[in-house]
Amino acid sequence: MKESPRDRLGKQQNDNQWRLDLARRLHDGAQQQLVDIIINLRRADQMWTERPEESRQLVELAAAEAQRALEGLRELASEVYPIILASRGVGPALHSLALQLPFPLEVDVPANVVPPELDETVYFLCYHALIDVPSHEEVASSRLAIVSTGSGLAIDASFEGNGEGSGPMRASLDSLSERVAAKRGRVELTAQSDRNLDLVLHIPPAD
Amino acid sequence: MSRVSGIRVVVGEDQPIFRDGLVHILREEGFEVLGAWGNASELLAQLLALAPDVVISDIQMPPGRTDDGLKAVLEARRSHPEIGVLMLSQYLDASYAIELVADNARGVGYLLKEKVAEIAVLVDAVNRVASGGTALDPDVVEALVRRPRKPGPFDSLTRRERSVLELIAQGLSNASIAQKLEITTGAVERHVAHIYAKLGLRDGRGDHRRVLAVLEYLKQ
Numbered sequence: 001m002k003e004s005p006r007d008r009l010g011k012q013q014n015d016n017q018w019r020l021d022l023a024r025r026l027h028d029g030a031q032q033q034l035v036d037i038i039i040n041l042r043r044a045d046q047m048w049t050e051r052p053e054e055s056r057q058l059v060e061l062a063a064a065e066a067q068r069a070l071e072g073l074r075e076l077a078s079e080v081y082p083i084i085l086a087s088r089g090v091g092p093a094l095h096s097l098a099l100q101l102p103f104p105l106e107v108d109v110p111a112n113v114v115p116p117e118l119d120e121t122v123y124f125l126c127y128h129a130l131i132d133v134p135s136h137e138e139v140a141s142s143r144l145a146i147v148s149t150g151s152g153l154a155i156d157a158s159f160e161g162n163g164e165g166s167g168p169m170r171a172s173l174d175s176l177s178e179r180v181a182a183k184r185g186r187v188e189l190t191a192q193s194d195r196n197l198d199l200v201l202h203i204p205p206a207d
Numbered sequence: 208m209s210r211v212s213g214i215r216v217v218v219g220e221d222q223p224i225f226r227d228g229l230v231h232i233l234r235e236e237g238f239e240v241l242g243a244w245g246n247a248s249e250l251l252a253q254l255l256a257l258a259p260d261v262v263i264s265d266i267q268m269p270p271g272r273t274d275d276g277l278k279a280v281l282e283a284r285r286s287h288p289e290i291g292v293l294m295l296s297q298y299l300d301a302s303y304a305i306e307l308v309a310d311n312a313r314g315v316g317y318l319l320k321e322k323v324a325e326i327a328v329l330v331d332a333v334n335r336v337a338s339g340g341t342a343l344d345p346d347v348v349e350a351l352v353r354r355p356r357k358p359g360p361f362d363s364l365t366r367r368e369r370s371v372l373e374l375i376a377q378g379l380s381n382a383s384i385a386q387k388l389e390i391t392t393g394a395v396e397r398h399v400a401h402i403y404a405k406l407g408l409r410d411g412r413g414d415h416r417r418v419l420a421v422l423e424y425l426k427q
Contacts, residue, residue, distance in 0.1 A: 070321060074299055084302055087273035096302040099350075099426065104357045141357050 014175050025076060033069035037062045082123075090119045094126060094144065102136050108145040114153065117206045121183055122146065122153065125201055128176050129157045134197055135172075138165040152185070155201040161194055169197040176201075212237045214337045217257055219264030219276050220295070221245035229263070229323055236330050247275035254283035254290065260337050261291040265320070266303055277303060281310055288313075291336035295320045301351045304343055305422050312415035316342035316378075341378025341418045348376045351425045360405050368405075371398040376421045380414050 044058035078100070085093035091109045098105040114122050126144055134142075140162035146155050161169045169192060177187045184204050191198035216238045220226040226243050233240050241257050244250045247268045254262055262283070268276035280292050291314035294307060304317035316336040322328050322344060332342035352373050364372065367388075374384045381399065385392040402408070408420050 067321065071299075074297055078298070078300065082300075083267060083273050083298070084300075087271075092302065095426075096300050099300050099302065099354055102355060104355050 014178055017175075022076070022080070025072075029072045029076070030069045033065050033072070037065050037069070040065070085120065085123050089116065090114050090123045090126075093123050097127065097130070101130065101142075103139040104141040105130065106141070106143040108143065110146075113146050113148050115206060118153070118203070121206075122155065122203065125176070125179060125183070125203070126155060126157070128179055129155065129199065129201060132175050133157070133171055133173060133199065134159045135165065135170040138162060138169050149202075152202065152204040155203065157199050157201070158191075159197040161196065163194060165194065168192045168194055171197055171199070173199075212334070212337075213239065214261060214333065215239045215241055215257075215259045216333065217241050217250070217253060217259040217262045218243035219245075219247065219250040219262060219268060219279070221265065221268050225320070225323075232323065232326060232329065233263075233333075236326065238333065246270060247279040250276065251279040251283055254280070255286065258287050259290060261293060261314075261333055263293045263295065263333065266294050266296045266298070274303065277307070281307075284311065290314075291333075291339070292316065293318065293332055293336045293342070295323065299347055299350055301347050301422070301426065304347055305426055308341065308343070308415075308419050308422055312341055312419050314339045314341075317347060318342070318344045319346060335378065339415075340380070341415050343377050343418070345373070345377055348373050351376070351422070356427075360407065363405050364402065368398055368402050371395060372402055372421060375399070375402075375417060376425065378414065378418050
């Protein structure tokens, strides 16, 4: 079964939005920081002999700015593609993601449950399920479990609410649903209350 | 800082400017640099041939450009467990550091690449690794300690106990922790006992065993 034109369009819109966000973050982040670094270093160079103390301060500023740029790029690079996914596969990559999320995440991914050809698909769908769907300030903790079903994989993402939102926990499902549909799967919202948000991603086997 | 350390070092790094800078710093600080290689397969062959006291290597290296450097080093350690390992990395996330310590915590270190410019930090890490100790990057450990976790025993640690826990995870001995926090070794021992009791950790003998126990707890 091929992906339908509608699925493909949804995926492209998602990808293009993602590219735009990425470009903006690079532009406002590391690019601007590198400009500031160049300016500070050039100014330091110009006043090196006459005003050594000020030059030294500018060099220090440049070093601090370079450190911030490095940290920003480090974060961005791991979002774009965590190297641990290429070297160790989806399980270790999800455990690594758990160390970086703004809320606790318990990962239950038995070894070999995800076929290697689905490693990347599953990782990025899990990533978007965790990042895009819930409202992070409402989440107290979360759990991600992947099981093999007769007809592919079921990715179970559940969020426990901290009760600070008004009404049921918010869920932004559009972009995730499009991504999952592009893989011929579907998203099922199984619980949505002020304390719980549970979804299951049904992923068919790879072609 | 001794300038005649006699510690024999091999470097694995594929970026030429960084590699030359690192070799220069190490020689300036009195380490004997046996050579530097920019490809993980060559690095592995050299480690087996030279059996240095310490290898300082980037995790990500050719030919595969994923974690080939780490794999080469772990492979070399299987036949030469006495080689100390200091991995340099761009990853703040502790996964690789934990893997390294879990493989064999004796004589292992993990530093973010930019720490090479903080010469005292680099020299301290090389020395600790060479003498069988553990040296994990303070920023990597801090990120691990500060990450959000479910309510639990961790919340009952006092601020001082948290600082002690961080220093244990970095691989410091009780004596070094005492020096750093300007308290007595006896006081550190009491903090350690409280931390172990509160978190339900087993009393791991040996500094490197307790590093692993603490890291395993922190990543839960």
